[in-house]
Amino acid sequence: MTGxxxxxxxxxxxxxxxxxxxxKKQAKRIHAHALAARLRLRxxxxxxxxxxxxxxAVSLTSYGQRIATVALAIESIARGRVRPQEFILWLxxxxxxxxxxxxxxxxxxxxLSIRLCDNLGPHTKYYPYLEATAADGRLPLATADDDxxxxxxxxxxxxxxxxxxxxxxxxxxASVVGxxxxxxxxxxxxxxxxxxxxxxxxxxxxxxGVLYPPALLAELAALGRAFKPVCPSADDIWLHWxxxxxxxxxxxxxxxxxxxxxxxxxxEQTLLAGxxxxxGNDTVFSRLYTEQDIAxxxxxxxxxxxx
Numbered sequence: 001m002t003g004x005x006x007x008x009x010x011x012x013x014x015x016x017x018x019x020x021x022x023x024k025k026q027a028k029r030i031h032a033h034a035l036a037a038r039l040r041l042r043x044x045x046x047x048x049x050x051x052x053x054x055x056x057a058v059s060l061t062s063y064g065q066r067i068a069t070v071a072l073a074i075e076s077i078a079r080g081r082v083r084p085q086e087f088i089l090w091l092x093x094x095x096x097x098x099x100x101x102x103x104x105x106x107x108x109x110x111x112l113s114i115r116l117c118d119n120l121g122p123h124t125k126y127y128p129y130l131e132a133t134a135a136d137g138r139l140p141l142a143t144a145d146d147d148x149x150x151x152x153x154x155x156x157x158x159x160x161x162x163x164x165x166x167x168x169x170x171x172x173x174a175s176v177v178g179x180x181x182x183x184x185x186x187x188x189x190x191x192x193x194x195x196x197x198x199x200x201x202x203x204x205x206x207x208x209g210v211l212y213p214p215a216l217l218a219e220l221a222a223l224g225r226a227f228k229p230v231c232p233s234a235d236d237i238w239l240h241w242x243x244x245x246x247x248x249x250x251x252x253x254x255x256x257x258x259x260x261x262x263x264x265x266x267x268e269q270t271l272l273a274g275x276x277x278x279x280g281n282d283t284v285f286s287r288l289y290t291e292q293d294i295a296x297x298x299x300x301x302x303x304x305x306x307x
Contacts, residue, residue, distance in 0.1 A: 032261035035149050039075040043103050050074065051111040052083025054159055056211065057139040061090040061124040062146040066266055070146040071103035073263060074112060077144060081156045085139060087112050090128050092119035122235040123227055126212070130221040138218075142211040147266035150209065154260075158211040161253040169243055169250040170211045171204035173257040177240075179297050184285040192257045198249035201300035206236050208258055216248045231284045241288055244296055 058077060062070040070089065078087070089104070089112060091097045097116045100108070108114055117128040125143050142158050144150065154172070161170030174193035178185030193202055204210045212220075219242055227238040243250060289297075 028261055029264070032149060032264050035076070035261060036072055036264055039072045039079075039149070042075050042079060043071050043106055046075075047110065048078075049111040050078040050083060050087050050107060051085060054082040054084055054155065055139055056084045056142050056155065056159055056162075057086035057088065057129060057133075058084040058142045058144060058155065059088045059090065059125055059129045060144040060146055061092070061122075063091075063093065063096075066146050067091065067093075067096050067104070068101050069263055069266060071101070071107055073144065073146050073148055073150070074107055076148075076150045077154060078107075078110075080150070080152050080154055082159060084142065084155060088129060089114045090117045090124050091115070092117055092124060120225070120228075121233050122206075123232075123238070125206075126235070126239075127220070127225070127227075130217060135214075135218055135221065138214050140211055140213055141217055142209060143206055144209050145207050147263045148207060148209075149261045149263055151260060154209055157253045158209060161251065162211050162213065165198055165249075165251055167213055167215060167248065168198045169204055169213065169216065169239075169248060170253050171250065172208035172210075172253060173205040173259060174202045174250055174252040175205065175257075176301070177201050177203050177297050179294060179301060182291070182294060184282070184289055184294065184297075187281040187285070193252045195255055196252055198251035199300050200244050200247065200249050201297050202250035202252065203240050204236065204250050205257075206239075208260060210239075212239070213248070216243060216246065219246050219248075230288050234281060234284045237281060237284050237288065241293070244293060 060070070060073070074087070074089065077083075091114065094116065097114070100114065104112070104114060115128070115132070117124060120127055125145075126141060129141055130138075140159075140162055142155060144154075157172070158170050161168075175190040176193055176199075178187075178190045190203070220239070223242065227235070231238045240250070242248075
C-alpha cells in the first residue's frame with residue numbers, strides 16, 4: 001500500500017497535461033475523419049456552384065498523391081458562409097492535368113478553374129495567378145493548402161479583415177519575427193501572435209490561409225520569379241520579405257492563431273522536415289534579409305537596432 005501511495009505521490013508532474021494533449025489530438029483526428037467523410041458525400045452529390053459574389057480569388061495547388069484528395073480541401077472552402085468570385089487549382093503535372101480524378105471533374109462542372117502551369121514549388125499556389133491576370137483585373141488573393149480542412153468562416157474572416165484593413169496582409173496564423181543580436185532569431189523560437197494588430201514584424205503562415213491585397217500582388221508580379229534562386233521552397237518567407245520591403249503590414253484576423261484540421265492521409269510529403277525541423281527557414285532568412293531589413297523589423301517591434 002505504501003509503495004502504491006509513494007508512486008502516486010511521485011507521479012510525473014507533466015503527465016496530466018501530456019495526457020490531455022494526447023486526448024485533444026485524438027479528438028482532432030476523429031473530427032478530421034468525420035469531416036472528410038461528409039465532404040466526400042458533398043463532392044459526390046452537391047450541385048451548387050463553388051463560386052459566389054465575394055470579390056476575392058482563392059488559389060491553391062496540389063501535386064502527387066494529394067491530387068486525389070485535394071477536392072476535400074476545396075469542398076471545405078466551397079461550403080463556406082461566403083464563396084469567392086474566382087476559385088483556381090493550379091497543377092504542374094501534364095499527365096495529372098489530362099487525367100483528372102472524378103472528384104475534381106465534378107468540382108470543375110461547379111465552377112472550379114483547373115489550370116496547368118510551371119512547377120514553382122510552393123510558390124505555385126499564388127504566383128501563376130499573377131502571371132495569368134492583368135493588374136487591373138486582380139482581386140485580393142486568398143491562398144489555401146491542399147491538405148487542410150477549412151471551417152465555414154475561413155474566407156469570411158479573411159475578407160472581413162481585408163475590408164477593415166485593405167492595405168494589410170490578413171491571415172489566420174501569424175508569428176512575431178524574432179530579432180536578436182542584429183539578426184533573425186531561430187524560427188522555432190518565435191512567439192505566436194496574440195492580437196489583431198497590424199505590423200511588418202508579423203509573419204503570416206500560409207498553411208492556415210492568407211489574403212493578400214492587390215497592391216502587394218502588384219509588387220510580387222513586378223519582381224517576377226526572383227524568388228527561385230533565393231527561396232524556391234519557402235514561399236512564406238519570400239512573401240513576408242516583399243511585404244516588409246514595401247511597408248505592407250501583416251495582421252492576424254483573431255487574437256489567437258488558428259491551425260485547422262489536417263486532411264487524413266496527406267502528410268507523407270511535407271515541407272516541414274526540411275524547412276522547420278531541418279532549419280531550412282533559418283538558412284533562407286540569413287541569405288535574404290539584409291541589415292536594413294533587420295533594422296526595419298527591430299523598429300516594428302519597438303526595438304531600434306544600432307550597428
